[in-house]
Amino acid sequence: MKFAVIQFPGSNCDQDCVASINGIDGLRAELVWHKETSLRDFDAIVLPGGFAYGDYLRCGAIARFSPIMRAVVSDARAGKLILGTCNGFQILCEAGLLPGALARNQSLRFVCEMVITRVEVADSAFTHGCAEGSLLRLPVAHGEGRFFADPATLRELNAQRRVILRYADQQGRVVPEANPNGSVENIAGICNREGNVFGLMPHPDRAADERLGSADGAKIFRSMVETIAGQRARAA
Amino acid sequence: MKFKVVVTPKKAVLDPQGNAVRDAMRHLGMPEVQSVRVGKCLEIDVAGGSVDLETRLHGLCRDLLSNPVIEDYALERNGMAPKTTARSRSKRR
Numbered sequence: 001m002k003f004a005v006i007q008f009p010g011s012n013c014d015q016d017c018v019a020s021i022n023g024i025d026g027l028r029a030e031l032v033w034h035k036e037t038s039l040r041d042f043d044a045i046v047l048p049g050g051f052a053y054g055d056y057l058r059c060g061a062i063a064r065f066s067p068i069m070r071a072v073v074s075d076a077r078a079g080k081l082i083l084g085t086c087n088g089f090q091i092l093c094e095a096g097l098l099p100g101a102l103a104r105n106q107s108l109r110f111v112c113e114m115v116i117t118r119v120e121v122a123d124s125a126f127t128h129g130c131a132e133g134s135l136l137r138l139p140v141a142h143g144e145g146r147f148f149a150d151p152a153t154l155r156e157l158n159a160q161r162r163v164i165l166r167y168a169d170q171q172g173r174v175v176p177e178a179n180p181n182g183s184v185e186n187i188a189g190i191c192n193r194e195g196n197v198f199g200l201m202p203h204p205d206r207a208a209d210e211r212l213g214s215a216d217g218a219k220i221f222r223s224m225v226e227t228i229a230g231q232r233a234r235a236a
Numbered sequence: 237m238k239f240k241v242v243v244t245p246k247k248a249v250l251d252p253q254g255n256a257v258r259d260a261m262r263h264l265g266m267p268e269v270q271s272v273r274v275g276k277c278l279e280i281d282v283a284g285g286s287v288d289l290e291t292r293l294h295g296l297c298r299d300l301l302s303n304p305v306i307e308d309y310a311l312e313r314n315g316m317a318p319k320t321t322a323r324s325r326s327k328r329r
Contacts, residue, residue, distance in 0.1 A: 057300070057301070058303055061300060061303070062300075065300070093305075094303065099305075100305060101303050101305040101306045103245075103249060103250075103306055104252060104253065105252075106250065106252050107252070108252050108253060108256065146250075148249055148305070148306055149305070150248065150305075182250070182252075
């Protein structure tokens with residue numbers, strides 16, 4: 001199975017993504033420069049963290065117009081799994097593949113710390129290896145991670161069980177103190193209506209090995225592998 | 237032809253930067269300040285003046301220069317008062 005990791009000018013977690021994906025059995029990652037126009041050969045696409053185009057204007061605002069994004073959008077529509085972490089999440093929102101937007105942290109500070117997220121949906125394509133309510137320890141590192149969506153969009157996200165992860169405390173309670181950036185309803189990660197596009201501010205790519213303090217991030221990549229394997233088995 | 241685009245956070249979006257500036261203004265002897273919203277201003281110089289120029293500029297204001305989920309924009313020409321101010325649209329999913 002082969003995952004594409006898109007490399008924008010200013011991406012800085014592309015190597016982390018490649019390393020964590022390559023650490024999973026049966027999975028191989030390949031970097032794809034943003035000027036490429038096809039992702040035909042890949043089973044899934046990862047948009048890594050960083051500061052694509054220097055985050056000039058707004059995070060992800062310019063990156064969403066990179067040539068490769070046409071392929072990302074068309075593959076997303078075709079049902080391919082797309083994962084956006086941190087800056088990748090911002091790009092997916094700017095591209096209109098996910099609803100809402102990521103605004104400046106409420107504290108106005110860049111946050112760089114380990115956080116706890118609670119799995120809200122256990123049968124999503126990205127978390128079905130995790131029990132509902134289980135906790136994932138993942139690092140965050142961002143200045144613009146405050147998820148915002150208008151009340152109608154929030155109602156839809158909740159009703160359709162599209163909020164995949166929320167920031168929580170060690171007991172798994174979704175409380176304001178556990179919210180690193182002021183995101184509405186402690187939202188850390190959401191998916192699209194079809195469930196094949198997932199964006200989150202924390203970095204699973206920086207927590208895919210116990211030596212890095214947590215291996216919980218690998219659960220997300222493993223879940224993607226199982227989803228794709230399941231799809232193939234059904235198609236065969 | 238010169239244009240100015242002013243992008244501001246929507247009313248419903250918390251603007252912590254604006255609040256910090258508001259508090260600083262109050263502390264510096266202006267307790268009357270009720271609220272401050274911090275946005276950005278883009279000065280744009282365009283060669284020529286095709287008839288659909290403003291329409292195309294509005295298109296880029298929505299797609300690139302502002303994010304309609306969290307921001308409003310106003311487009312002014314030659315320092316003239318803005319003719320239109322964008323409100324939210326629902327292209328995003």
